[in-house]
Amino acid sequence: xxxxARLVEVSRRVGxxxxxxxxxxQLAELLRELAPEELRIGVLYLSGDTPQGRRGIGxxxxxxxxxxxxxxxxxxxxxxxxxxxxxxxxxxxxxSAARKALGLQRLFGALTGPEQAFARGLLTGELRQGALxxxxxxxxxxxxxxxxxxxxxxxxxxxxxxxxxxxxxxxGAAGLEPFRFELFSPVAPMLAxxxxxxxxxxxxxxxxxxxxxxxxxxxxxxxxxxxAVRIFTRTLNDVTAALPEIVEAVRALPARECALxxxxxxxxxxxxxxxxxxxxxxxxxxxxxxxxxxxxxxxxYFFDCLSLAGESLVALDTRQRFQALSTSVPEAMRMPRIxxxxxxxxxxxxxxxxxxxxxxxxxxxLDAPYRAGNRDARWLKIKRAHTLDLVVLGAEWGHGRRxxxxxxxxxxxxxxxxxxxxxxxxTFKGLTDAMLEWQTAQLLERETHRDAWTVYVRxxxxxxxxxxxxxxxxxxxxxxxxxxxxxxRYRTDKPPSEADTLETVMRLYAxx
Numbered sequence: 001x002x003x004x005a006r007l008v009e010v011s012r013r014v015g016x017x018x019x020x021x022x023x024x025x026q027l028a029e030l031l032r033e034l035a036p037e038e039l040r041i042g043v044l045y046l047s048g049d050t051p052q053g054r055r056g057i058g059x060x061x062x063x064x065x066x067x068x069x070x071x072x073x074x075x076x077x078x079x080x081x082x083x084x085x086x087x088x089x090x091x092x093x094x095x096s097a098a099r100k101a102l103g104l105q106r107l108f109g110a111l112t113g114p115e116q117a118f119a120r121g122l123l124t125g126e127l128r129q130g131a132l133x134x135x136x137x138x139x140x141x142x143x144x145x146x147x148x149x150x151x152x153x154x155x156x157x158x159x160x161x162x163x164x165x166x167x168x169x170x171x172g173a174a175g176l177e178p179f180r181f182e183l184f185s186p187v188a189p190m191l192a193x194x195x196x197x198x199x200x201x202x203x204x205x206x207x208x209x210x211x212x213x214x215x216x217x218x219x220x221x222x223x224x225x226x227x228a229v230r231i232f233t234r235t236l237n238d239v240t241a242a243l244p245e246i247v248e249a250v251r252a253l254p255a256r257e258c259a260l261x262x263x264x265x266x267x268x269x270x271x272x273x274x275x276x277x278x279x280x281x282x283x284x285x286x287x288x289x290x291x292x293x294x295x296x297x298x299x300x301y302f303f304d305c306l307s308l309a310g311e312s313l314v315a316l317d318t319r320q321r322f323q324a325l326s327t328s329v330p331e332a333m334r335m336p337r338i339x340x341x342x343x344x345x346x347x348x349x350x351x352x353x354x355x356x357x358x359x360x361x362x363x364x365x366l367d368a369p370y371r372a373g374n375r376d377a378r379w380l381k382i383k384r385a386h387t388l389d390l391v392v393l394g395a396e397w398g399h400g401r402r403x404x405x406x407x408x409x410x411x412x413x414x415x416x417x418x419x420x421x422x423x424x425x426x427t428f429k430g431l432t433d434a435m436l437e438w439q440t441a442q443l444l445e446r447e448t449h450r451d452a453w454t455v456y457v458r459x460x461x462x463x464x465x466x467x468x469x470x471x472x473x474x475x476x477x478x479x480x481x482x483x484x485x486x487x488x489r490y491r492t493d494k495p496p497s498e499a500d501t502l503e504t505v506m507r508l509y510a511x512x
Contacts, residue, residue: 027139040162188373217265262302
């Protein structure tokens with residue numbers, strides 16, 4: 001019986017190590033210790049996930065549970081803790097909120113201080129100790145002793161890494177067999193890293209590369225066999241019923257059996273792309289689909305072919321998959337693309353994408369296989385980033401390597417009409433260790449009050465913040481929120497009076 005405390009200790013050690021090899025060794029050692037019934041739980045927890053998925057445990061419930069005094073010594077096993085989460089997730093009906101709150105407080109009362117901190121990070125989705133899926137996959141390779149490539153291939157098709165871990169740690173190489181690409185079983189999409197510009201992308205990819213428009217739409221994966229068509233989101237939800245025009249377009253393709261990767265985006269009468277949140281309205285509709293179709297017409301643009309005529313293509317290189325795409329999808333439904341090693345040509349293509357209303361381009365190595373679920377350096381995104389000088393209104397305590405330091409910043413702009421600051425979003429991205437140390441000291445000097453998670457401060461520090469765009473939001477008072485925000489630097493040269501105001505933010509949103 002493995003105690004939760006053992007997992008928490010490994011999480012702490014992984015968070016303390018900056019070297020990837022050291023993280024993987026710690027994780028692999030734990031995987032060898034876990035019993036079969038503990039493997040899936042442990043792998044998912046250390047990857048920042050839980051077997052229960054959506055648990056219905058919000059910040060208010062966690063804040064009350066966090067106030068419970070911790071236990072003096074460890075005594076809760078990994079299986080017991082996960083069983084308690086499963087029981088809480090099943091509570092429904094009248095009085096369930098009160099029962100869930102009481103059950104969560106009892107659970108936290110049985111945990112030590114470090115275990116409580118781990119549980120909070122896990123349940124809020126902010127467990128950032130560095131054991132992400134890539135590192136966990138490498139740890140599983142090391143722990144199982146199996147060749148790396150077959151394990152990575154199987155990880156693409158497993159429902160989760162925990163399920164794969166159980167299979168190969170219990171039966172060895174034979175445990176890889178069930179995990180293959182199958183039509184109508186969607187896989188997590190391949191993701192990209194970032195390049196500063198097209199010249200940097202060409203240098204990093206070391207040769208001719210494919211450049212594609214990067215549309216600010218919703219990622220879709222479409223599977224077809226004869227007249228059966230299903231559309232999945234990047235989180236693998238089935239949204240077929242909400243997008244009938246894409247279903248019809250795919251049914252009209254010459255390829256009778258295929259799986260395609262692409263973007264869905266709403267376009268206006270002039271053919272210009274709508275903002276991301278407008279596109280997402282189509283994905284949330286369950287009723288009046290035909291009315292939505294008339295008001296918000298949506299189209300699919302495909303850039304990859306994962307399967308054709310019953311054959312998986314994911315192990316093939318980019319050139320071969322592009323060829324399959326060009327023979328199965330007409331040009332009007334393909335993402336615009338060029339292949340070049342010319343910086344000038346790539347830059348002109350990038351400018352054309354921006355002029356068409358899109359957010360940038362993708363650069364892809366021509367020899368890259370399709371790495372489902374991986375953020376691969378052979379796919380690079382180049383986007384135009386907006387920046388605003390915003391004021392720090394508060395910050396949340398960090399987790400993992402950031403424990404004890406103020407990390408997630410609350411960012412806002414002055415509303416000249418009221419004289420108060422309006423929050424526009426949060427970010428912990430872009431902060432170096434040195435910046436974390438500096439901002440923790442500076443923010444604590446400016447503290448006005450705090451709660452269990454957040455230190456609120458006088459609005460005196462200005463941060464230059466990069467973001468992809470602004471989107472409508474009911475979460476914040478101004479009705480707007482930053483999308484993909486990232487700290488560039490602290491503007492110690494600027495007082496809050498020189499920071500951007502809400503009027504500037506509203507003008508920028510209107511210009512989008």
